[in-house]
Amino acid sequence: MFLRMMKYEFILLLVFKTVIAVTVKNVKINNFELEFSVTYENWCKSDKDRFQFIIGISIEQCVTECGARGHCSSLNYRNQINGCELFLTSETEQRVPGECVYVKKDNIKVTKSPCQEVCAYGQVCESTNSKKGMCNIKECIKTKAPINGTVLGNLRGVGDKIRYMCNPGYEPKNDGQEPVAICLDNGQWSHVTECVKTNYTWVASWSPWSTCSLSCGSGRKSRTRECSLRIKGNGASNCDKGDVDVDNSTCNNQSCPTPTHGKNCSSKTDCIETEAVCIQGICFCDKLFAYNNESNNCTKVCDTLTGNYSKINNTAILGFNSGNDTVRNSLEECEKACNYDQSCLSFEIWLEEGQPPNEVKFGCTIGLATYDMINSAAPTLLNNNITGCDLYSKTCS
Structure with missing residues (x-):
């Protein structure tokens, strides 16, 4: 009869979508007698402040579980999975639409309890065979996120675990580990973590010295080390993580020989x-x-020279364009001749009247240096005022 009445009342809730449900009376489970009314139908409270999640029980059992705990302030009952969620708070703004029945502790009235007094915070009133109740520790409730940290996990039953996680730039005080706390059977967490600022100092070893900037005449060299060594305990930071310390020094201080x-x-x-x-x-x-x-x-x-040539107009290299002149039929023949000779880095060409009259041929002279080599070391050897003579010089790849 009771189950039919419950089903009928919940159908009414679904049809009319009322906010407050009809009060259910005379629920008797495990020597408890209580009354309750549904606070919200088809609304689920967010899992914030949830401390217990029980699967496979009825809504009457779920309400009884909340009524047996002095620290339970509200519950979600998930119809699809017969799941019971118990919460420390009852903030109604933390709700979202869903397949839940939401009940606040204010809407649960325990008319009879097997325990003679209200159980202490963290204890649960459990019935015995003699119908007398006992307040037993079942949950560890009092836990707060550390300053500059968070708590992961929201189950608080004996044997359940939570993890303390520190914010970036902070670390757990116990040697940098991310500690896992266990709810003990005395209702206390195995430990509480404090998040402290992560302090760093310079690593002891320096990097190798860099190559000296000069081979003589007081060059410069440097070496570096990073700020990446964590300080254990309460020591203050000597540097910020990721900083680089640079040590500079002079090198090759001897006088340079005359170039x-x-x-x-x-x-x-x-x-x-x-x-x-x-x-x-x-x-x-x-x-x-x-x-x-x-x-x-x-x-x-550069690493290699190409087979291509840059052309410098009206330019010859004095001392390179006399003797061993070779007359060829085309510019291409001159390029082939220079490419064939591994010591050839440049060549000059000039127009030469051949036989019979008015026949023009190319004269080629092999050069052992490029234009840039001559221009850097001995620019006076360049003749830039010669007419009819062009210099072809190999270039870097």
């Missing part, structure tokens, strides 16, 4: 610069290098 770039030489050993060569009595930086005035040395500027 030989562009000077006279009789062999390569007379040229002191790195990757220097002696070409026709003058020190040059080799074909893949260029002279650096700051370091007084030859610096690599």
Whole structure:
């Protein structure tokens, strides 16, 4: 009869969508007698402040579970899964539409309890075989999120676990772990975590020194270390995480020898610069290098030379365009001849009247240096006022 009455009353709620349901009287479960009314139909309270979730019980049992706890303030009963959710608070604004029956503690009246007194916070009134009730500890309720942290997990039964999580820039006080607290059978959590500011200091070791900026004449070098070592305990930070400490120092303080770039030489050993060569009595930086005035040395500027040539109009290299002249039929023949000779870095061409009269042929002269090499080391060797002679120079890839 009681179940038929309950079903009938809930059908009325669904049809008329009333806010307050008809009061149900004389519910008797486990030596409890109570009355309750539904506060909201088809509304579910959010899971904030939920401390217990029981599956597979009736709504009468769910109401009894809340009535047996002095700390229960409201409940959700989920019809589809026969689920009972108990809450510490009853804020009605924390509701969303759903398949729930929501009951506030104010709408539950316990008319008879097996316990002679109201159970303390965290205790549950449980009936015994003698119909006398006992207040037993079943939940750990008193837990708060630490300052600068949060609590993950909202089940508070004995044996349940919660996890304390600290905000970015903070860490649990117990050696940086993310602690899991367990609800003990005495109603207390195994521990409470305090979130403290994460403090850092510099790592002990420095990086290797960088390459000296100069080979002589007081260059500069540097090394670094990071702020990434956590300080355990209550020590104050020496730096902010991610900062980089830079240590600078001078190096190669010896006087630089007199540069030989562009000077006279009789062999390569007379040229002191790195990757220097002696070409026709003058020190040059080799074909893949260029002279650096700051370091007084030859610096690599490219990896290889292409088979292409840049054309410098009306220019010849004095001392390179005399002797061993070769007359060829076309510019292409001159390029092939230079490409075939691995020592050839440039060539010059000029127009030469052939035989019979009015026949024009190309004259080619092999060069052992590029235009840039000559212009850097010995620009006086460039003749930029010659007519009818063009210089073709290999370029970097």
